[in-house]
Amino acid sequence: MSNKHLFLKPGFVRAPLQNGVGRYVQQLQRIVLKFCKTHGGSRGMRDYIEQDLVDFAKQNPGVVVYLKPRRHRSPVVVAEYLNGDRVWMSMHNKSQSEVTKWIEVLRTQQGDVSGTRLRKFQYTDHPSIQGPWSPFTFKNPELNTAKLPDPKFGANNRLPMSATEQLRIMFEKQRLNEKDLKTGE
Amino acid sequence: MSLFRRFVPLYIKSLKNVPTSTPVKNIHRWVAPTLMEFKRRENKLGGKKTNPRNTFLEWNLEAELYAFGKRLNEDFDSNLLLQAFTDRSYVIKEEMKQKEMEIEIKMKDNRELAEQGEKFLNEYIQVYLETVLPKFPLEGIVGIRRYLTSEDLLAHVSLHIGTKDIILAAEYPVDNFTLANTFKAIVGALLNSSGDERTAHFVRDFVITQLQGKDVNEYWHIEDPWAMLTGLLEKNQTTVEPRLIGEAGKGTLLACYRVGLYIEKRMISTGFGESIAIAKEMAAREALKKLFGTEDHMKPINFKIDGMPKPKRQSHHQISAS
Helix, strand or coil: CCHHHHHCEEECCCCHHHCCCCCCCCCEEEEEEEECCCCHHHHHHHHHHHHCHHHHHHHCCCCEEEEEECCCCCCEEEEEECCCCEEEEECCCCCHHHHHHHHHHHHHCCCCCCCEEECCCCCCCCCCCCCCCCCCCCCCHHHHCCCCCCHHHHCCCCCCCCHHHHHHHHHHHHHHHHHHHHHHC | CHHHHHHHHHHHHHHHCCCCCCCCCCCCCCHHHHHHHHHHHHHHCCCCCCCCHHHCCCCCHHHHHHHHHHHCCCCCCHHHHHHHHECHHHHHHHHHHHHHHCCCCCCCCCHHHHHHHHHHHHHHHHHHHHHHCCCCCHHHHHHHHHHHCCHHHHHHHHHHCCCCCCCECCCCCCCHHHHHHHHHHHHHHHHHHHCHHHHHHHHHHHCHHHHCCCCHHHHCCCCCHHHHHHHHHHHCCCCCEEEEEEEECCCCCCCEEEEEEEECCEEEEEEEECCHHHHHHHHHHHHHHHHHCCCCCCCCCCCCCCCCCCCCCCHHHCCCCC
16 A cells, blocks of 8 residues: 555445445446547547547437537546546547547446545445354353263363473373383393 | 876775665645645635536536436436426525516426325335335334435435436535435326336335345334233243343353243243343344344345235234334
């Protein structure tokens, strides 16, 4: 993560308005193409408008397309989304195919995606499916029928072996070995 | 000269080791004070102003209304849709203007459509919920319906189908009440232009789907679950027996008791809590969820029922308000 990310709007991976549970609604609601009619920087944009824009508008009747010619200013695309986001993108000196691809990106995204910092790569409304933990959550079913106190359940076997215990075991082993030697004789 | 020759290589070596500074892109010192001054002047003039989208040069109301219908895949009558977007406050403002200019153009506001829409919303949501939650009591269904038709939720839906900029109202940005009212009016307009079934599917797809991922038990607060459970079971001539089936940390701050509810020696539910009374109440709540078919692991609500559903009530759980 770079420093730039600190100033991005934080967010989670979410579909707006449960989109797709009922029906799918395209999230791009309007797009404004600003360009110059004479300047060379708008060349690709002008080509796009001449050749592809009518098809775009026909295929996406839910998107309102506005054209805004302005003299000697560089070309710009402004996309507005249903969640209120507004994406401004410069198209200066971009070729027609580049403009087509960027507009396709703007059409298919659901808001200002590149302007948000994802806090996590996944999201859930229910972080736990087993509910809150209680001391009985993972209780051993054997305990239901056991008669307490029972050395099987009451044994203190949680602590690591103490030094005294280790010494005692070593001593026992040694004694056994000595016995073996004696029988060998 | 020899001295010079001897020291030249050393001098060149030291030149090589001089760190060449890379240009760092700094933000100039004047930027922050200037921005602060701009902000101060803006505040002096009454804060930041948001211009209404429909006063922009690139705005065509007719195109926006057309795209609105197409986006939602619905066929609206264009006059009715425009009427649905006309708020009462806008009509009053326009009439005042017209009086000043001494002309009169009749305008229709969306009150009638909103009333129709609200009626349809309430009826349809009620029927739908009764169908998808057949065992849930009527009080609970009404609670969920109230949530689904609340101002906040309808305003949220309304905002996300793109009404905010199109609404004709006296103020901008519009408040939640206007957004919710417009949504109701849109439902009314759709009812008048496409009929019951299309409208029902519209409400199902945009309003009822808001229940996705939510716990339906949250919208109905049961005051005394134990009394309700025993009352319900009395009707079936069965009695429920609570038993303490676990306790841990008795007499400490972290005490935890576990109570199980049994009917004829068969466990129906368990609950835990910091005292026996709370554990019993939690167990009763679990048991009620089981009876109503709204457990945590219930099947997801069906959002795909077509047409106007006809509820089949399993009506043994009709409860008067507790």
